[in-house]
Amino acid sequence: MTSTSYNVFGIPMHERSARRKLVVAVYAVLLLFCVGSIVFARTAPIGYSWTIYVTMAAAMLVFGGVGGFGGRYGLIKPFPNKPPRPEPVMVDAIRLQLAPMTAGTPNESSWRNDERELSRRDRAHYRAYQMVAGAFPVVLLLAAFGLKVAQGSLQLAWLTTATVLQSIFAVALLETVLAMTLPAAIILWNEPDIDLG
């Protein structure tokens, strides 16, 4: 498991079933935000930005891998495989000789991915790429369809320009959410149980 921590909000995540529940729960929350931002698109158009912020928070603080906050948070080690930024030097602690060894760059095993972890990372990105690229034509089709409706070359009683635009917005938003979180979600979903004993 490419993990630095086996806990999220105090809940142990070393079992695969627990991680799968976490992935489902996170995507359920993100889906709620997506639906909310679409429903309230007219009255509160800024809502979609909250969806992006929540996705970023989930990707950085819960899933990990993307390397936000110097790669200190989240279940998965940062994908770039580079050391996190050194913590601020605790000048007072060093001056008073209070455990100065804790200052500086974290332990290498907490951020460096070994060969197996790199292989898992790359495979997860391969799968995620297939899914993201596979979903992209839906945005394209909707955009082409929306343009026809907007220009009046296609007229259907039940279909309005606003409906098509909202559909494009919804699919694009889901695609963005997937692109930001999918590789880490795939790793969390597939990794077997971890024996901590």
Added chain:
Amino acid sequence: MRVGLRWRLAMIEQTSFLGMPLKTQKQRRLLVALYYAILISFAAVGLWLDKKSWGPLVAQTFVFGGLLGGIRMGGPVKPYAYPSFEREMDGPRGLNLEGRKPFDGSLSWTPLDERERTQRDVAHYTAYRILRWSFGLFVLGYFLVMWTAAAWIADRTPFLLWLFLLYMLSLPQAVVLWTEPEGPAEELAEVRAGAR
């Protein structure tokens, strides 16, 4: 000797493509640069085309996007997985032509070995990272143009999205061709020459 060489073969399947030699890294990089230069000039021309002219282009998405291989057979990069769609579409059953050879008899598919799978996965990881940045730039550019020429860009949104799809489909193959070090392609030529 043969086994040793075969193990070291990379995902580059051809030593020449459309008359262009692909034996050295420089030549492979030139192919990638040319491909994207053609795509950009395509974009420049396409943006001024009539909307009705885009239809035939869109029908060729898979061909243009898979020109470098990877997602289809016949390109310089080995297919990542069994190209069942392509074969079924062109096979005797799909076209109801009895006795016709499926696709092209000269093209044979072999599964990727462990090293090639690793290379494929690494290329997709790199492509994913590049894609995130380029998607951000694409969205930023789109909104900047939106400020000045909203109607113009709205009309061309499907075409721009289609170009981005082509870019997305071709990026991992471009990464493979760009990053593949010197050597394996020549070894491939040696193996093929030896096999004849």
